[in-house]
Amino acid sequence: MLFNSYIFIFIFLPILLLVYYGILRTIKARNAWLTVMSYIFYGWWNPIFCLLMIASTSSDYVIGKKLHNTESESGRKFLITITIVINLAVLGFFKYYNFFAVSLNATFAWLHMPVYAPVIASLVLPIGISFYTFESLSYTIDIYRREVKPANNIIDFFCFISLFPHLIAGPIMRYVDLDRQLKDRTHSTGKVAVGVVFFVTGLLKKLVIADSVAPMADALFNAHTHATVVDAWLGTLAYTMQIYFDFSAYSDMAVGLGLMIGFEIIQNFNSPYQSVSVQDFWRRWHISLSSWLRDYLYLPLGGNRKGKYRTYINLILVMLLGGLWHGAAWTFVIWGLYHGVLQAIERALGPRHPLKQLPVWGQRLATFLLVVVGWVFFRATDFGIAFRILGNMLGYTGHKAVTPLHLAYPSGLFFLAFAIVVSMTYPNLWKQPVRLGWRTALFYGGGLMLAIVLMMTRQNSPFLYFQF
Amino acid sequence: MLVVAGSVWLSLVVFDNVARPWQRQPKSFWVFKGANALNQVPGLRHEPWPLEGNLARKLAVQQLRRPYEAGEDTTRRWLTTDAYGYRLGTSSAPYEVVLCGDSFFDNDVIADSVARYTGRSTGNMAIDGRGPLSMSRFLYAAPPEYRAAKIVVWGKEEGAITRSEFESMANQAVELNLKAGPKKWKQNWEQSMLWPSSMDIYFTESSTLKMLATSAANEASWRLFGKHTDEVVLGKQNLPNGELPMIFLRDDTGLNKAPMPQDLIFIADKIAAVDKQLRQRGITLFFTLIPDKTTVYRERLPDGIHFRGVFVDELTGLLKMRGVRTINLSAGIRQAALANKTLPLYYTTDTHWNKAGQTLGARIIADSVNRR
Numbered sequence: 001m002l003f004n005s006y007i008f009i010f011i012f013l014p015i016l017l018l019v020y021y022g023i024l025r026t027i028k029a030r031n032a033w034l035t036v037m038s039y040i041f042y043g044w045w046n047p048i049f050c051l052l053m054i055a056s057t058s059s060d061y062v063i064g065k066k067l068h069n070t071e072s073e074s075g076r077k078f079l080i081t082i083t084i085v086i087n088l089a090v091l092g093f094f095k096y097y098n099f100f101a102v103s104l105n106a107t108f109a110w111l112h113m114p115v116y117a118p119v120i121a122s123l124v125l126p127i128g129i130s131f132y133t134f135e136s137l138s139y140t141i142d143i144y145r146r147e148v149k150p151a152n153n154i155i156d157f158f159c160f161i162s163l164f165p166h167l168i169a170g171p172i173m174r175y176v177d178l179d180r181q182l183k184d185r186t187h188s189t190g191k192v193a194v195g196v197v198f199f200v201t202g203l204l205k206k207l208v209i210a211d212s213v214a215p216m217a218d219a220l221f222n223a224h225t226h227a228t229v230v231d232a233w234l235g236t237l238a239y240t241m242q243i244y245f246d247f248s249a250y251s252d253m254a255v256g257l258g259l260m261i262g263f264e265i266i267q268n269f270n271s272p273y274q275s276v277s278v279q280d281f282w283r284r285w286h287i288s289l290s291s292w293l294r295d296y297l298y299l300p301l302g303g304n305r306k307g308k309y310r311t312y313i314n315l316i317l318v319m320l321l322g323g324l325w326h327g328a329a330w331t332f333v334i335w336g337l338y339h340g341v342l343q344a345i346e347r348a349l350g351p352r353h354p355l356k357q358l359p360v361w362g363q364r365l366a367t368f369l370l371v372v373v374g375w376v377f378f379r380a381t382d383f384g385i386a387f388r389i390l391g392n393m394l395g396y397t398g399h400k401a402v403t404p405l406h407l408a409y410p411s412g413l414f415f416l417a418f419a420i421v422v423s424m425t426y427p428n429l430w431k432q433p434v435r436l437g438w439r440t441a442l443f444y445g446g447g448l449m450l451a452i453v454l455m456m457t458r459q460n461s462p463f464l465y466f467q468f
Numbered sequence: 469m470l471v472v473a474g475s476v477w478l479s480l481v482v483f484d485n486v487a488r489p490w491q492r493q494p495k496s497f498w499v500f501k502g503a504n505a506l507n508q509v510p511g512l513r514h515e516p517w518p519l520e521g522n523l524a525r526k527l528a529v530q531q532l533r534r535p536y537e538a539g540e541d542t543t544r545r546w547l548t549t550d551a552y553g554y555r556l557g558t559s560s561a562p563y564e565v566v567l568c569g570d571s572f573f574d575n576d577v578i579a580d581s582v583a584r585y586t587g588r589s590t591g592n593m594a595i596d597g598r599g600p601l602s603m604s605r606f607l608y609a610a611p612p613e614y615r616a617a618k619i620v621v622w623g624k625e626e627g628a629i630t631r632s633e634f635e636s637m638a639n640q641a642v643e644l645n646l647k648a649g650p651k652k653w654k655q656n657w658e659q660s661m662l663w664p665s666s667m668d669i670y671f672t673e674s675s676t677l678k679m680l681a682t683s684a685a686n687e688a689s690w691r692l693f694g695k696h697t698d699e700v701v702l703g704k705q706n707l708p709n710g711e712l713p714m715i716f717l718r719d720d721t722g723l724n725k726a727p728m729p730q731d732l733i734f735i736a737d738k739i740a741a742v743d744k745q746l747r748q749r750g751i752t753l754f755f756t757l758i759p760d761k762t763t764v765y766r767e768r769l770p771d772g773i774h775f776r777g778v779f780v781d782e783l784t785g786l787l788k789m790r791g792v793r794t795i796n797l798s799a800g801i802r803q804a805a806l807a808n809k810t811l812p813l814y815y816t817t818d819t820h821w822n823k824a825g826q827t828l829g830a831r832i833i834a835d836s837v838n839r840r
Contacts, residue, residue, distance in 0.1 A: 001664075006672040010481050044664040193469035200473070441472035448473050454480060456681035 001044035003199075003253045005207055005457050008048060011255075012041065020261060021187075029158040034261065038162035042128065042197040049126040057161045058134040059086060064150040064157075067143045080144040091133045094125050099328030128168040130325060132161050134292055141296055148176045151415070156182045165257040169250050171268040171288035178263070185262040193436050195259030200444045201429055202252030203451035210246040211458065212415040213238040216407045220389065223381050225403040232392035234407040234416070239379045240372050241419035244273065244399065247286070252429065273371070273423040276363040277355055278342040281371055289325070293318050300429050312347060316340035326378070331386060335377040342370060368424065476798035480677060487676035501666065502659035503604065503643035504552030507574060507595045517547045517576075521817025523715040527700045533704060533817060539712035540824045541815060545576050552611045555592045558674065559583045561613030563591030565837065568606050569623035570599035572758045575825050581830030582621070586837050591617065599624045600637045603742060608644035619752050619840070621795070621833055622742070626760045627720045631731040634738040703768045710810040714761065714768045717819050722762030723769075726779040736786035743792045754836060755787060756795035758821075758829070761814045763798060764805045795836040797829055804828055 001008050024030045043050040063083045070076050093128035101117035108115040139160075142148040151157035160178050161167075179410050220227055220235025227235065251268035258265035272285035282290045298318045304311040316337065323336015346353050355363050373390065391397065434440065519542050524533045548556040557579040565588045567573045572592035574720050583590035591614050595602040603622050606614065609767045643659075646652045657663060661670060672678060685779040701723065716723070727735065743753045757780045766775040780798045803823075805813050813825035821829060 001668075005668065006678070008667050008673055010484060010675075011478075011671065014478075044668070143737055174711045189470055195472050196469060214574070368836065436469045438472075441469040443469065445472035445476045448476055449480075453685065456675065456678040457685045 001039050004203060004451075006374045006455070007044075008041075009452065009455070012037070017260065027184060028153075028155065030261075032155050034164070035155060035162055037160045038159070038164040038167060042162060042163040042167055045127055046126075048349070051287070052126055053127075053132060053162065055405060056087065056090060056133065056136060057158055058154075059083070060140055060161075061151065061154055062401075064140050064143050067140060068150045076144060080140060083140045087133050087137050091129055094123065094129055096324075096328045098123055100309040103330075131170050131172055132167060134172050134289075135174075136404070138172070138292060138296060139226065142174065142176060148174075148179060151175070151179075152183065163258075163263070165254040165261075165263070166265060169247070169254075171254065171266050172292050173252055173266065173288070176265060181263050187262045187266075190436065191259050191262065194434055195438070196448075197256070197434050197444055198252045198429065199256030200447045200451060202249040202254075202256060205245045205249035205252065205445050207451055207454040209244050209415055209419050209459075210249060211454075213245075213419060214242050216412050216416065217242050217379065219405045219407055221381075221385065223403060223405060226388060226397040226400045227392045228402055229392060229395045229409050230403055231405040232389055234413075235405070236372055236376055236389065236393060237420065238407070238412070238416055240273075240375050241416060241423065243375065243378075243425050244269070245419060246422055248428075269428065270430070271423070271428045273366055273368055274425070275367045275371075276360060277346055277353075277367055278339060278370060280347050281367060282339070282343070289322065293322050297321065308348070312344035315344045315347065319343065329381070331377045331380055331383065335374050336382070338377065338410075357374055364424065484675055484677045488674065490676075492816050502655070503601065503609075503640045504656065504659045505595060505598060505601060507555065508547070508549040508553045510549055510551050510553045512547060512549040515547045516544045518544055519815065519818065521715070521815055522819055523700050523717060524817035526697055526717075527702075527715065527817075528683045529690045529696050530687070532690070532702060533715075536703075536713055536715050536735035536816045539812065539816050541812075543823070547576065548615070550611075554611075555579065555594065557583065557590065557592060559589040559591065561591065562589070562616035563614055564617060565590040565619045565621065566594045566601070566610075566614050567621050567623065568602040568616040568626060569594045569596055569621075570602070570625055570627050571596040572829075573623050575601075575784060575820070576744075577826040582834055582837075585831055585834030588619070588837075594623075599628060600633050601640055604637050604640035604644060607742065607745060608641060611814050614688060617751060618803065619754065619837055620746060621754045621756065621837070622739075623756045623797075625759050626763060626780065626798075627717070627724070627759050628784070629727055629735060629757065629779075631727065631734055634735050635822040637738060637742075650737065664811060701773055702770060703765070704770050709767065711768070712810075712812050712816050714765050714812075714814070714816050716762050716765075716769065717760075720760040720762040720819075722730075722760055722766060722775045723773065724776070726776070729782075732779065732783055732786060734736055736783060736790055736792075739787060740792050743790070752793065752840060754793050754795050754833070756797050756833065757783060759798040759801055761819055764802050764814060793840075795833055797832055800832040801825065801828060 001012060003009075016033075019033060020030055028157035039050050039053075040052065060083060067076055067079045067083075070079060098119050101119045104115075104117050105119070139148075139157075143150055151160065157175075159164055159182060160173070160175055163173075163178075166173055216238035217235050220231060248269040253263045257265070266284060266288060268288050269285065270284040272281050275284055298314055301314045301317065302310055303314065304312075317340070319340030320333060320336045320343065321333045323334070323339070326332045326335075346355070350356075355366055358366060376389050376393075377383075377386045380389065406468055473737055498542065506530050519540065521540065526531055542752055550556045555576065557576070559579065565582060565586060567582065567590065571594070572590060573579075574596045579590045579592040582588075593602050593606050593610070593614060595605070599622075603620075606617075606620060610617075637772075643655060646655055660665075661667060686696060699718055701716040703716060705713050707713055718724070739755050743755075746753045759778070759780070762769065762775060763778050769775060778798065780796070784794050784796065801813060811824055813821055813828060814823045
């Protein structure tokens with residue numbers, strides 16, 4: 001189910017809130033209701049996928065309990081190994097099996113070796129599996145580290161994993177963040193009102209900005225010929241804005257929906273295009289993922305405690321795996337590697353880094369350009385397309401035919417310019433005080449109307465991060 | 469904040485659900501897609517069928533529609549379906565001739581006209597928008613009344629001749645041949661109204677708000693920016709000699725790319741395979757390509773919009789090489805349209821042929837069937 005769909009806004013959400021506030025009174029009953037509705041929300045694409053999530057959640061709940069009760073270190077290590085293996089095996093199979101099979105087959109074919117790994121054509125990636133697998137893993141690992149106690153009851157744990165605002169595309173929540181809220185959370189009209197503000201803001205970011213610039217990005221990346229310099233830059237910048245406004249919109253809506261049901265969900269974006277370095281970018285972009293990678297991958301690998309070269313390797317490895325997490329394609333791996341190398345260089349050079357010699361606005365601009373280059377690999381479906389577009393951005397087309405894509409149409413350009421200015425200069429919603437008065441009410445009421453009209457008159461467009 | 473936003477939201481929800489019963493409903497509420505798709509609700513009787521042109525609906529700008537609606541054929545017709553959801557005509561079962569096809573055959577006139585001109589009882593298994601499915605259902609799931617047919621006329625709209633349409637026949641064959649059991653129950657559920665995505669589409673597409681918002685957005689776009697939908701091409705106005713202006717679909721073959729040669733070969737092979745299957749059952753197949761409106765009325769396209777030509781001869785040639793009997797509707801209808809320019813054979817605000825076009829098409833089909 002999409003947040004920006006008729007069925008969610010006109011049927012699912014009204015029923016959820018009516019029963020939540022109108023009928024149910026206890027936290028336990030409300031958690032149970034949220035769990036049921038979250039499974040309906042998740043199963044809307046394909047109810048069969050719910051079985052996998054139930055199995056994964058149940059096994060982690062049981063292992064979490066056993067982990068907490070087991071005293072011997074060997075037993076605890078065994079249990080944590082089991083849960084990591086199970087979770088990563090499930091994720092690996094659904095997400096990466098075909099990718100590695102195809103890559104292996106290509107390698108063996110190149111080596112003229114008669115080895116063939118079967119490709120499963122009907123293998124479908126269950127939506128949200130990357131997100132809820134990481135949440136499950138963080139739960140059991142935190143229990144192993146004795147940072148958190150297991151969930152009081154299975155309903156609370158199911159509610160944590162399946163909570164619909166963050167289930168499909170994050171933020172990746174830790175159990176420690178939601179534990180207290182599952183047992184006891186406050187509900188107030190102020191909270192719901194702020195939730196509406198976040199929800200409507202997210203809707204408008206998605207429907208007005210992200211969906212308006214998306215055709216420019218699609219036109220560039222789906223074309224099979226070289227583009228003009230202007231088109232290459234316009235299309236790439238359009239994707240840069242699309243992915244930010246699309247993904248941050250989802251996070252805003254997740255936060256808003258969470259507030260409507262009393263949950264305080266963490267911030268996932270902190271004006272990433274105002275970063276002054278690539279390391280700063282990763283403290284502002286998809287914060288829940290980068291902090292997960294830091295706490296559960298980078299630090300266990302040694303972090304920066306094992307010498308500078310090991311630090312660089314750890315940084316590169318973590319970013320490489322972070323790229324792979326986004327999708328089963330070598331372009332994602334290269335994107336991750338690219339960011340890893342940039343961060344390692346920043347780390348190595350420290351204050352001598354060329355970026356640091358620029359004024360703040362120069363650092364922001366240079367970081368933005370570095371990030372834009374990375375997005376070309378992220379969006380392109382293969383390296384040929386990525387290098388072609390990068391070449392076009394520099395004016396290089398060789399002797400190949402160039403096709404003007406006519407990307408410079410007024411409304412697209414307007415929204416692209418607006419998006420660039422806002423993302424690079426304006427404070428985000430978390431930094432702005434929300435004054436709940438008549439003007440805010442009229443503004444967001446009008447925004448809700450506009451969002452509903454836009455939703456009605458367009459084809460449903462899913463959020464970009466659903467594919468991860 | 470909550471009062472304003474909540475009131476807006478609540479009033480929209482209530483309005484949409486209260487107004488819903490008065491809105492157009494999608495066909496076949498209970499089965500929606502896949503090989504179980506019906507054409508209409510079974511046993512539907514005497515529902516009056518007023519025409520609202522599909523092009524007029526897409527255009528959604530009243531001011532632009534008006535000149536074209538002036539000459540529209542708006543005769544109300546009765547819609548009746550049999551127990552299987554197929555269009556019921558005046559012929560009695562068992563049917564000797566069966567029509568399979570898409571929306572061009574899914575009307576009240578064509579089967580009755582074919583029956584009148586051939587003197588043979590004619591049934592109609594056409595399914596709106598699903599020409600290949602219509603044939604698949606005849607092959608694997610024909611109701612008893614249709615199984616005695618000795619002649620099948622398979623009609624496909626020119627613009628809907630695509631490789632993917634014919635590729636889908638393989639899956640349809642599997643679905644229709646599935647025996648009762650867990651796989652069949654799963655399939656029935658996935659194809660039914662209760663499957664979440666079907667419910668989603670149903671609620672969204674039948675939403676009053678969606679229709680009102682789309683109309684309002686189109687009208688606003690026209691009045692403020694002079695823009696209307698790209699899907700529709702407005703034909704020439706002020707035509708001589710009493711000729712009626714037409715609206716066209718931009719996706720019509722004449723304005724769009726024709727199938728690639730390799731796709732035409734694939735399609736011809738698929739049709740030939742169906743022909744072979746039917747011959748083994750003693751049934752003669754006639755395949756006919758029904759011309760798009762742009763093919764018949766290309767002179768009424770506006771200046772600057774170029775007609776790109778048709779592929780009917782190529783496909784007919786490929787089918788003849790494979791021994792499939794064909795009926796050339798394009799030549800006959802085009803000739804009649806040029807001979808009598810004041811009698812439209814297609815609706816002015818719809819993509820389909822009107823009663824005159826259907827009657828003429830039926831006569832051409834009947835001539836071929838009678839010459840068999």
